[in-house]
Amino acid sequence: MSDYANCWLNARICLCGNLEGRGKWLTDLDSNQDKGLQRALCYRYTIGQCAAKVALCRPTGKEIFAAPSRAPCYPASVTASAQYRLVRLANGVHSLHSVTECETFHPVIGPAAEAEALYVRQLRLRERLAAYAGEFVIWDVGLGAAANALTALRATRDLNCALRIISFDHTNEPLRFAIEYAEALGYLQGYEAPARELAESGRVTFADGAQKTEWELRLGDFPTLLASSVAEVLPKPHAIFFDPFSPPKNPAMWTLPLFTRLFQLLAPDQPCALPTYSRSTLLRATLLLAGFHVGAGHATGEKEETTIAANTPSLIEEPLGRRWLERARRSHSAEPLHTAHYCQAPLSPKSWEQLQQHPQFR
Numbered sequence: 001m002s003d004y005a006n007c008w009l010n011a012r013i014c015l016c017g018n019l020e021g022r023g024k025w026l027t028d029l030d031s032n033q034d035k036g037l038q039r040a041l042c043y044r045y046t047i048g049q050c051a052a053k054v055a056l057c058r059p060t061g062k063e064i065f066a067a068p069s070r071a072p073c074y075p076a077s078v079t080a081s082a083q084y085r086l087v088r089l090a091n092g093v094h095s096l097h098s099v100t101e102c103e104t105f106h107p108v109i110g111p112a113a114e115a116e117a118l119y120v121r122q123l124r125l126r127e128r129l130a131a132y133a134g135e136f137v138i139w140d141v142g143l144g145a146a147a148n149a150l151t152a153l154r155a156t157r158d159l160n161c162a163l164r165i166i167s168f169d170h171t172n173e174p175l176r177f178a179i180e181y182a183e184a185l186g187y188l189q190g191y192e193a194p195a196r197e198l199a200e201s202g203r204v205t206f207a208d209g210a211q212k213t214e215w216e217l218r219l220g221d222f223p224t225l226l227a228s229s230v231a232e233v234l235p236k237p238h239a240i241f242f243d244p245f246s247p248p249k250n251p252a253m254w255t256l257p258l259f260t261r262l263f264q265l266l267a268p269d270q271p272c273a274l275p276t277y278s279r280s281t282l283l284r285a286t287l288l289l290a291g292f293h294v295g296a297g298h299a300t301g302e303k304e305e306t307t308i309a310a311n312t313p314s315l316i317e318e319p320l321g322r323r324w325l326e327r328a329r330r331s332h333s334a335e336p337l338h339t340a341h342y343c344q345a346p347l348s349p350k351s352w353e354q355l356q357q358h359p360q361f362r
């Protein structure tokens with residue numbers, strides 16, 4: 001078993017040679033586990049380190065690993081800093097890999113393609129922007145290397161529109177790293193100057209034809225910022241790109257108090273949708289209990305299904321129904337995280353009661 005397996009200690013699942021047929025195990029994993037694990041598997045598969053018939057299996061006693069003694073590294077890395085590596089995916093596209101978190105940003109189809117599928121197309125950004133007369137506000141949670149924000153800008157650059165992007169991150173290091181490798185990453189090309197200004201001064205205003213952009217970076221801990229009174233005076237979002245690291249790695253970004261506060265901060269009369277890459281039952285139950293309407297989100301190439309939440313059912317194409325609710329009731333991992341500590345548990349009686357009362361299921 002490789003270093004990769006060490007990343008997955010939290011999930012207590014291991015890679016093994018295929019015994020069962022990939023579909024079964026991936027489906028199983030998809031509903032209960034999350035991005036870090038899936039990304040690592042998909043990445044390993046993508047770069048050809050394991051045969052097409054890799055399966056995920058539950059560990060036996062011997063297959064439960066000791067705690068990692070060092071951060072695993074991808075051999076396909078083409079260059080590195082202390083904290084980030086530039087990795088080349090099997091399709092030739094480059095992405096960033098966080099050494100400390102052991103997670104690759106957009107690991108399978110690459111940064112721009114994932115951002116296109118998950119945010120631009122799913123949110124129907126072009127159509128919504130074209131039809132909107134005022135300033136369209138995007139909250140970009142987890143700026144990282146800015147692939148989501150820049151892909152949205154590029155996809156709408158021919159429109160006569162005004163965009164305000166508020167990015168949140170507690171570091172601008174990935175952005176600085178990405179600027180250094182803009183040519184290899186591709187999606188930054190043509191946006192090096194505004195990206196540099198954002199990294200340096202935390203704010204940039206620029207025009208691209210008839211597209212006007214105001215972009216600011218709120219540097220700091222997102223849950224702390226959200227809980228503060230500062231969050232109340234931020235421009236209300238029409239769309240939220242929600243892209244932190246996975247819940248086991250980054251539990252503080254996936255708690256019920258965080259999503260409850262996020263929901264309360266939205267303008268009730270302004271439709272807003274929040275897509276995210278996870279499709280876990282835990283996340284979906286959390287979003288519902290926070291007050292959102294929740295549906296199955298588009299496939300991204302990395303995942304056959306993601307999640308979309310909104311403050312109005314009109315932005316949800318495929319709302320979760322009673323079948324999902326019944327599955328959630330049986331799931332061993334559906335209870336929201338109430339604190340920044342990752343744990344998996346079935347729904348509590350209180351959560352189950354509240355879920356059934358949600359307008360989406362009545």
Ligand SMILES: C[S@@+](CC[C@H](N)C(=O)[O-])C[C@H]1O[C@@H](n2cnc3c(N)ncnc32)[C@H](O)[C@@H]1O
Pocket residue numbers: 104105106111141142143144145146147148149168169170171174220221222223243244245250252253
């Ligand atoms: C997967 S990366 C985001 C990739 C990015 N959206 C892109 O397009 O390149 C996750 C980001 O979430 C940020 N993050 C994690 N925890 C955070 C926190 N508590 N507050 C603010 N940002 C956080 C990380 O610093 C990291 O840059």
